[in-house]
Amino acid sequence: MRRSRDVVVVALYDLFRRRGFEGASLSDISEATGLGRSSLYHHFPGGKDDMAAAVTDFATEWIGKKLLAPLKTDAPIDARIAEMLAATRRMYDGGATPCLVASLIISPGLDQKSVVRIRNIVRDWIAGIASALTANGLPGDEARRRATSAIIAIQGALLVARACGEDRIFGETLDRLQQELLS
């Protein structure tokens, strides 16, 4: 159960990260999900705010499962970092698809609840990497510094690649992150 709703939420996730919150109109949403306006309000009584909440919830869960869980296994640290970075590459289609966090954090009209969820996604991502590095023997502050730099590089590379129209920039940045985190 909730399966059909999940399909809708994935479509919303894809739309919001490509067009932002205000840029995704109800007409866009209706077309992307295949649902009419009333069906959308049946699933999300609070309208777009409810949709954003569902999408940020979905993203939180997805990132926890695909990016953070691999960091907590008992595999070697190199393999754990590599898996996180590989999942990151897939999540952004090698740099071709924008990041939900980046697209939503700029939108002025975003509900405060969703802003908090976005904030926690970024914080948890940094904390997850830092935690893996400290467990491997790195001092806490240095681990945190490297983890923050990694997320900065990922987000910055996505944006610069898009702005320049050179997807290659994102891939090359990811290629360097593994050694920079573990050097």
Place this chain on the structure above:
Amino acid sequence: MRRSRDVVVVALYDLFRRRGFEGASLSDISEATGLGRSSLYHHFPGGKDDMAAAVTDFATEWIGKKLLAPLKTDAPIDARIAEMLAATRRMYDGGATPCLVASLIISPGLDQKSVVRIRNIVRDWIAGIASALTANGLPGDEARRRATSAIIAIQGALLVARACGEDRIFGETLDRLQQELLS
């Protein structure tokens, strides 16, 4: 002459980078500039597209003067990089104010002409730094790699700082860029 228009363009620049292209409505623009709707259409007959063109033109000129020109002086390379980074810090109010490039590049409805201008701003910025580094003896590809990493770090730090609600992240990133560019 053109002075009063310049004042309007600066207000538009400030509004667009804070709210994005679609997020800045004509009512917002009217309030921010102090001009009525018809006055706005007198200055910008093409409406918001013309405003975006004026703003991206202004940003191109501003960055050329404040960030790129200092890179071309005959001062020592350390001083040139330091001045560019100091101007960067001021441009973003220490991380408190969003980047026009980042805010506009996400907006789906942005005019293609403005997209090209945004693209060239980023390319010129990278090229300007790389050029200064090569003139100082660094191999061309390594200079370009470092310059790209620097812009990625600046843009990523702005976004992560905003998402996390921790302005400090931006300042700390800038602090490290000087030595990373010149090491």
Place this chain on the structure above:
DNA sequence: GTCTATAGTAAGATAGAC
């Protein structure tokens, strides 16, 4: 150049039948 007034459209959201 700036104003008031308004046209025309698209937005988000609801009502009520089925």
Place this chain on the structure above:
DNA sequence: GTCTATCTTACTATAGAC
């Protein structure tokens, strides 16, 4: 749960007086 039809509001843009 989904549909058609509609409400209300806000948007971009224009007209025409001054």
